[in-house]
Amino acid sequence: MKFCNLLNHFDYIGDRMNEKELVRKAQSGDFDAFAKLVDANKERIYSLARKMTGNDQDAEDILQETLLRAIDKIDQFRGDASFGTWLYTITLNLARAQFAKKKQTDLQPLEDYLPGTFVNGGHHHEGSALFDWKDPHKLMESEQLRDIIDKSISELPYKYREAFVLRFVEELSVKEVARLIQQSEASTKSRIFRARLAMRDKLSKVFENEYGGKVS
């Protein structure tokens, strides 16, 4: 193990030991210990809820409910996973329950997200059907870009949005995503890839509509 990795490893062990101690204190009724655990995780949970719901109000409600449930069930937390992962699971269950009430459309078939060359074969080097984004940061303000991305994520059907956000925004492994969404790794992988294709397609259409003339 490299020296810097070794230091990071010790930091990780130190954090987990510190977390265990905070959890132990919180479970004995120490609010300040619980507040420290919340402080370490609240922005991540809020961002996750914001991405899952697509709006501030629902994200606030879910964060609030997550933390209230964490208080109610703190004595049930056994420490098998990190406290953050436990909060994550509560957040995902709440978001899923909220969307389970709404009718969800599915994604289009895979081939709808692929240009004709991919579906029918062959190399068509002339008149490319695919729009080349180049660098979207050069074409629009970061805030505008963020709005477009958030809107596109929020338009994905929930089961794909969940897989996409956990894998690519939260940067969890496929195995971790599969565990959180309670699917097999193969099914999770397929869901993640379809979501990525659908997101690419959505962003491509927006960029082409808005900036096609400037880029091509």
Add this chain to the structure above:
Amino acid sequence: MAGKCPDYINDLSDYLDGGVSPELCAEIEAHLGECRECRIMVDTLRQTVTLCRAGAEEPLPQALENKLKSLLRQRWEKKFSK
């Protein structure tokens, strides 16, 4: 280059995650060198993730911070004063 674009679609996900064998990786990259469509597809699929990842964590609005503090303390006191 023997393969056509559809031959690589099933491997694209693994390729983007760095999960293909060195031989298949070399084959896909040779194809990308020849095929503009596939190159754009791979570039934009990569950018999709980069764009979504940037600035992922959002700070809590101050009003929410304040509301949470009092709400959590109230619930805490209710639970532990039993």
